[in-house]
Amino acid sequence: MPTAREIMTTDVTCVREQDDLRTAAKQMAQLGVGSLPICGDDSRLKGMLTDRDIVVKVLAEGRDPGIVTAGELAQGKAVTIGADDDAAAILRTMSQHKVRRLPVIDGHDLVGIVAVADVARSLPERPVGDLIEAISEHG
Incomplete structure (x- = not known):
């Protein structure tokens, strides 16, 4: 099975933890993405920010x-995968945490992102179908 390093997207842009969400939303729009890793000044991953977070946790609550x-x-520790973890670990982690994107860490460094689309391109249909079903379940 391929490793995270072999299937990840390496061109990763972070939003800084001190950036406001208007800046983050503009960055998402420019990049054409729905989520960004949040990185601290120490370049370490602090979490993930999604467009849904901005809408539900900020706009819907009337926050600026x-x-x-x-x-x-x-919030809390971001769910990640190691660069040398195999596709089975990726599938297991995405399913267990119901996430569509996993930051890929090598040591303490963010080196990429594995998205469901990356998994779909790299693996046979059945495991991908099982993954989509698992992360789409409401619980």
């Missing part, structure tokens, strides 16, 4: 996205 920072939405 020009004031709320990405770091405020970085």
Whole structure:
């Protein structure tokens, strides 16, 4: 089975934890993505920010996205995968945590992102179908 390093997208842009969410949203729009890793000044991963986070946790609550920072939405430890972990570990982690994107870590460094689309391109249909079913379940 291929490893995360072999199937990940390596061109990863972080939003800084002190950036406001208006800046983060513009960055997502420019890149054409729905999520960004949140990185600290030490370049370590602090969490993931999604467009849904901005809508549900900020806009829907009447908060100002020009004031709320990405770091405020970085909750707990981000779910990650090691660069040398195989596809079975990727599938297991995505299914267990119901996530569509996994930051890939090599030591303490963020080196890429594995998305469901990356997995779909690299693996046979059945494991990918099982993954989609697992992360789409409401629980």
